[in-house]
Amino acid sequence: MLVWLGMVACGEASSVSAQACPAGVATRVKRVHPPGSDTYGRVEHLTDVQGTLFFSTDSVSSAPVLWRSDGTEAGTTQVRVFPSGDDSFLGGFAAVGPTLYFFHHAPEAGLELWASDGTGRGTRRVKPLTLAEGVDVGMATEVDGRLLFVLDVMMRPPQLWSSDGTAAGTVKLLDLEGALGLAYARTLKVAKGWLFFRLEAGGTTLWRSDGTAVGTRLVARLDQGETWVEQVAGAGDLGLFVLRDGPNAEVWKTDGTTEGTVRLDTFGTQARVLGVLGGQVSLGVSTEEGTVRLVRLSLAGGGRTYVATLPNPGLDLVADVQRSTVSGGQLYFSVAYGGPSPVPLDAKLWVTDGTAAGTRALFGPLLRDEERGSPVFATGGGPVLFVAGNDTRLWSTQGAPSTTGRVVSLSPEAPVFPAEAFTRAGSRVYFSAVDETGLRQLWSVPASFSCPPGARGAR
Numbered sequence: 001m002l003v004w005l006g007m008v009a010c011g012e013a014s015s016v017s018a019q020a021c022p023a024g025v026a027t028r029v030k031r032v033h034p035p036g037s038d039t040y041g042r043v044e045h046l047t048d049v050q051g052t053l054f055f056s057t058d059s060v061s062s063a064p065v066l067w068r069s070d071g072t073e074a075g076t077t078q079v080r081v082f083p084s085g086d087d088s089f090l091g092g093f094a095a096v097g098p099t100l101y102f103f104h105h106a107p108e109a110g111l112e113l114w115a116s117d118g119t120g121r122g123t124r125r126v127k128p129l130t131l132a133e134g135v136d137v138g139m140a141t142e143v144d145g146r147l148l149f150v151l152d153v154m155m156r157p158p159q160l161w162s163s164d165g166t167a168a169g170t171v172k173l174l175d176l177e178g179a180l181g182l183a184y185a186r187t188l189k190v191a192k193g194w195l196f197f198r199l200e201a202g203g204t205t206l207w208r209s210d211g212t213a214v215g216t217r218l219v220a221r222l223d224q225g226e227t228w229v230e231q232v233a234g235a236g237d238l239g240l241f242v243l244r245d246g247p248n249a250e251v252w253k254t255d256g257t258t259e260g261t262v263r264l265d266t267f268g269t270q271a272r273v274l275g276v277l278g279g280q281v282s283l284g285v286s287t288e289e290g291t292v293r294l295v296r297l298s299l300a301g302g303g304r305t306y307v308a309t310l311p312n313p314g315l316d317l318v319a320d321v322q323r324s325t326v327s328g329g330q331l332y333f334s335v336a337y338g339g340p341s342p343v344p345l346d347a348k349l350w351v352t353d354g355t356a357a358g359t360r361a362l363f364g365p366l367l368r369d370e371e372r373g374s375p376v377f378a379t380g381g382g383p384v385l386f387v388a389g390n391d392t393r394l395w396s397t398q399g400a401p402s403t404t405g406r407v408v409s410l411s412p413e414a415p416v417f418p419a420e421a422f423t424r425a426g427s428r429v430y431f432s433a434v435d436e437t438g439l440r441q442l443w444s445v446p447a448s449f450s451c452p453p454g455a456r457g458a459r
Contacts, residue, residue, distance in 0.1 A: 092137035381448030
């Protein structure tokens with residue numbers, strides 16, 4: 001099988017022979033939707049709880065189910081089946097120590113907070129929250145041993161809540177008037193604190209919460225006017241974010257303190273954070289010609305360094321960075337090339353070590369769609385996973401043609417259902433994908449494997 005991998009370095013390209021990974025690298029863990037089930041069945045909310053995977057399934061015609069898995073078929077079991085109904089759903093999964101917290105909504109009961117230790121007996125309702133219609137959980141995360149979550153209630157300001165796992169200890173902290181980016185998960189976790197953005201009389205501000213009322217406070221005033229949170233990214237204990245201020249993109253860093261919240265640079269066009277390598281944050285900056293230019297900024301200050309301008313495959317195409325991850329001292333990122341249609345005409349996987357010589361197109365085409373495109377997921381054990389073309393072929397790479405191979409072909413008859421929702425738990429990476437039944441099931445791959453056989457980390 002010959003695949004055009006688009007290997008471009010300084011404008012050069014070559015065609016390479018693609019090899020498949022060893023049989024059995026990617027395996028279906030369990031059929032959680034039996035043959036004949038509703039084809040709209042979902043496998044979602046994959047969450048790592050100290051090495052154990054929790055997830056949920058539901059469909060148009062079946063009840064929502066909470067599951068747990070140890071990576072084996074026998075060890076993938078239903079924890080609790082919830083009442084069925086048009087408005088019955090699970091969401092807002094978050095791990096706090098050994099406990100999974102999640103939310104259940106039903107027409108009669110409204111929205112409820114639940115907790116589970118992975119057993120039926122240990123799965124309990126913590127507290128009913130609201131009977132209001134049009135309510136959803138905007139965010140749920142662990143902060144310093146507590147659950148912090150946001151309730152989005154129709155026609156009301158978002159509400160910030162905190163829970164210690166008891167009914168009495170589940171309390172509303174404040175109404176988030178003027179909160180920015182909550183619906184797009186544009187918040188940060190830095191140094192045992194949750195950071196969020198607000199528009200106030202004094203302009204755009206950054207706030208921090210430790211899960212208590214007294215610990216929810218203003219950190220910094222970012223702008224005297226109204227801006228928009230375009231992107232957030234994390235790098236260890238450091239938070240990075242991009243503010244859109246009119247035509248300008250402002251790149252910031254924060255450690256959760258007033259003194260440590262600093263604007264690094266401003267660009268007169270779109271800029272996207274790709275990741276951090278060696279004390280330098282790499283950005284994909286759009287140009288007037290429709291290409292993407294790689295730029296590095298020192299986290300210690302000192303200005304910008306231009307790395308390379310990525311070649312554009314078409315004169316009338318506009319390049320747009322979609323997703324990125326860091327693995328093995330390299331940055332992997334996907335770039336979509338589009339025209340008038342909302343669906344990109346092409347998409348490629350790029351890799352860089354932060355230098356012009358070490359920046360190259362690695363694979364193409366990737367999955368193309370109107371939203372986020374192919375996942376680019378670092379397993380934490382070396383390989384980076386991605387989805388090729390407009391089918392469901394799962395691939396992996398470690399940054400070179402010799403380490404790039406097809407992991408498994410997942411139901412090419414159903415190309416609109418690619419692999420998604422990648423989550424690492426323990427020594428495996430789990431994901432949702434369609435099998436030969438045409439239904440979504442639970443799959444997994446090891447976090448570390450050699451693909452093709454014998455190739456590991458070659459450059």
